[in-house]
Amino acid sequence: MREALKREFDGFAEDIIDLFAASNEHFAVQHIYALPAGHCWAHRPGLTLLGDAAHVMSPFGGDSVNNAMLDAAELARLLIEREHWAEAVIEFEPLMFARVAESAHGAAEAAATFLSHDGEALTLDMYRMHSTAPLESAG
Ligand SMILES: Cc1cc2nc3c(=O)[nH]c(=O)nc-3n(C[C@H](O)[C@H](O)[C@H](O)COP(=O)(O)OP(=O)(O)OC[C@H]3O[C@@H](n4cnc5c(N)ncnc54)[C@H](O)[C@@H]3O)c2cc1C
Structure with missing residues (x-):
């Protein structure tokens, strides 16, 4: 998921990309x-x-x-x-x-x-x- 997000946000500011690296391994889908x-x-x-x-x-x-x-x-x-x-x-x-x-x-x-x-x-x-x-x- 982290790699997919990095690909999706390719070209965005480093500060944004850093958030993916800083996140833990827990991935949750939240409904709205x-x-x-x-x-x-x-x-x-x-x-x-x-x-x-x-x-x-x-x-x-x-x-x-x-x-x-x-x-x-x-x-x-x-x-x-x-x-x-x-x-x-x-x-x-x-x-x-x-x-x-x-x-x-x-x-x-x-x-x-x-x-x-x-x-x-x-x-x-x-x-x-x-x-x-x-x-x-x-x-
Ligand atoms: C991701 C996200 C971002 C948001 N951002 C904003 C924002 O920027 N600005 C803004 O104005 N609003 C925002 N909101 C909305 C805001 O959080 C809600 O509108 C607000 O909390 C509603 O308050 P409430 O008291 O009506 O309900 P809630 O805060 O949901 O309170 C209901 C309470 O009842 C409890 N409860 C449920 N069932 C029972 C039961 N059977 N017995 C006893 N207790 C029970 C729940 O545990 C909860 O504590 C956001 C919401 C989300 C999810």
Whole structure:
């Protein structure tokens, strides 16, 4: 596997190639799981999901843990503010579905880009597009 990786990355910077030499002999295939972007469910009294359990997505978008923490904070706020916990959960779920949809679409698109057979060219195109896009106003 190490030799195959060295061949695949032939011509890359030495610092990258050195990582293969420094690795141990353990080789593991890790699956990447994702729910469909826009996944949601009809409310069921007495039960809810949040974080990855509700909206696991590929790690390429890089904001899943932020979504998970915001889910927890939003649900906690609603549980404190609403008179009955059941009302809080009913209000929380659609807010979460709407909020994570953009991240889920972004993560799905990024996974399709990075894992594509044409990933290198697509990734370069994406970075070029970002580097030429006008900066958004911070306000
Ligand atoms: C390779 C990789 C890179 C990532 N990179 C980023 C990144 O750059 N930025 C980012 O924002 N996010 C990233 N993420 C995603 C981030 O790690 C998750 O979104 C986040 O950890 C979700 O938190 P969670 O609490 O919902 O779930 P988890 O962190 O999965 O927590 C669930 C917990 O429940 C426990 N558990 C499961 N079953 C049971 C059971 N039956 N009984 C008791 N306990 C149980 C598990 O052991 C675990 O500790 C990455 C994920 C991966 C895999």
